[in-house]
Amino acid sequence: MTAPEGRGIAETAHTGNTFRILHVSTGNVCRSPITERLNRHALSVRLGERLTGGLIVESAGTWGHEGAPMEANAEAVLADFGADATGFVGRELLDEHVIRADLVLTATRDHRAQVISMGHSAGLRTFTLKEFTRLVRAIDPATLPDAVDEGVVERARALVRAAAALRGWLLAPTAEADEVYDPYGAPITFFRSIGEEIHQALDPVVTALTGVPSSL
Numbered sequence: 001m002t003a004p005e006g007r008g009i010a011e012t013a014h015t016g017n018t019f020r021i022l023h024v025s026t027g028n029v030c031r032s033p034i035t036e037r038l039n040r041h042a043l044s045v046r047l048g049e050r051l052t053g054g055l056i057v058e059s060a061g062t063w064g065h066e067g068a069p070m071e072a073n074a075e076a077v078l079a080d081f082g083a084d085a086t087g088f089v090g091r092e093l094l095d096e097h098v099i100r101a102d103l104v105l106t107a108t109r110d111h112r113a114q115v116i117s118m119g120h121s122a123g124l125r126t127f128t129l130k131e132f133t134r135l136v137r138a139i140d141p142a143t144l145p146d147a148v149d150e151g152v153v154e155r156a157r158a159l160v161r162a163a164a165a166l167r168g169w170l171l172a173p174t175a176e177a178d179e180v181y182d183p184y185g186a187p188i189t190f191f192r193s194i195g196e197e198i199h200q201a202l203d204p205v206v207t208a209l210t211g212v213p214s215s216l
Contacts, residue, residue, distance in 0.1 A: 077192055124164040
């Protein structure tokens with residue numbers, strides 16, 4: 001099958017000067033678009049022009065609504081945080097997305113299991129968002145490559161390796177602790193609570209990726 005432009009496997013995954021972060025939920029119209037665009041926004045705030053230095057943030061859905069816009073309430077949540085929803089188009093999760101991703105962050109444990117079941121040696125680079133947050137908080141940033149001296153891509157790769165090594169030692173206190181629940185069809189108040197939940201989970205991840213705390 002020939003992939004649409006921009007979605008083909010045009011480079012060898014996990015090598016070179018790029019690092020792809022793939023956010024996965026169910027329909028790719030609520031949770032993963034919010035997470036993708038909040039992550040992009042946070043990275044741009046922390047890195048400025050250095051964002052073009054290799055971090056690529058995408059999303060897709062296990063039952064993705066191909067070509068669909070994100071939900072209006074999801075757009076409203078992004079606006080609350082000053083993030084941009086412009087140009088978003090929903091995607092169904094495909095093998096090529098998993099193959100190319102250096103880090104897959106899912107909304108739930110079920111999504112994580114679905115990604116891993118696709119193969120492509122995805123197990124060591126696939127986490128729920130909240131699971132990854134818990135793991136990166138336990139990693140000493142001094143053990144990671146400096147983002148300025150060695151590059152944010154090398155730092156990101158080292159972060160994923162360190163998180164994967166910790167996974168069996170730092171378990172969730174409850175099964176629900178690793179879940180971001182689906183706000184689809186819910187009122188804007190619930191969307192905003194989910195948006196804040198995602199924002200809080202992303203903050204330490206972006207700090208760990210960039211070496212730049214949110215207070216700066």
